[in-house]
Amino acid sequence: MEQAKISVLGSHYSCVDRAAVHRVLLSAALEKKPGYVCVSNVHTTMMGFFDPTYQAITNGALLAVPDGLPLVWAMRSLGVRGQDRVRGPSLMRDLFDLGRASEIRHYLYGGSPEALRKLQDALLSAYPGAQIVGAESPPFRPLESISPEEWQESADRINRSGAHFVWVGLGAPKQEKWMWEQRGRVNGIMFGIGAAFDLISGVVPEAPGFLQAIGMEWAYRLFREPNRLWRRYIFNNPAFLVLWTVQVFLKFAGKDFKRNL
DSSP: OOOOEEEETTEEEEOOOHHHHHHHHHHHHHTTOOEEEEEEOHHHHHHHHHOHHHHHHHHTSSEEEEOSHHHHHHHHHTTOTTOOOOOHHHHHHHHHHHGGGGTOEEEEEESOHHHHHHHHHHHHHHSTTOEEEEEEOOOSOOGGGOOHHHHHHHHHHHHHHTOSEEEEESOTTHHHHHHHHHTTTOOSEEEEOTTHHHHHHTSSOOOOHHHHHTTOHHHHHHHHOHHHHHHHHHHHHHHHHHHHHHHHHHHHTTOOTGGGO
16 A cells, blocks of 8 residues: 655655556555545645645645646656646546445535535536435634544544545645544545535636646636635745755755755
């Protein structure tokens, strides 16, 4: 089950292609191996760079896969041949589709009640026979306000459903912190998939395919939600480019990135 990983700015990403991700996760689910999966991008990589506690959470994942193309390009430039993109919404669709043959059970956690209803309708319409055994829209509040009893009750609800896969749509970094807190309690494999709930349900439109193909999905999201996202992209994208360039230079100079910052 252990997968090779590579460090990008200190965050450890799994060196597996999309097909291998499917095989690993379906096998782990059927063998009842718990854990969590981080679907990562430039934003989460930069959060980890500036927050060692958050980076330790993503580095502890069963798999940490590159959602964004810039992260794929970074991994390739550092020596991972054949690395491809594992986009959150695509991963969810793929596992709903492939999981039908093995009667994989899914639990949805996060999003608004409206988004959850639309998400279930979209998934069951696209993948007849898929099993959704629970859907929960938790109250919007800080994780710090959740009591130990509430954490356990939430895990018990999920475990009683018999879910193999638990899809967590709380947004980064909240969803990764939620999964970290529930590790050891939740029996299934948890996925932090951010905006996938809204994208698959149609609540938020997906970027056109040609923009996704050239790594410009972020520009489409920025155009649609400038007030919410401008700080993230205006700072994170240039900073990532600079730090990635430094890491590549240090690699060819035979030096360690973290030690030589």
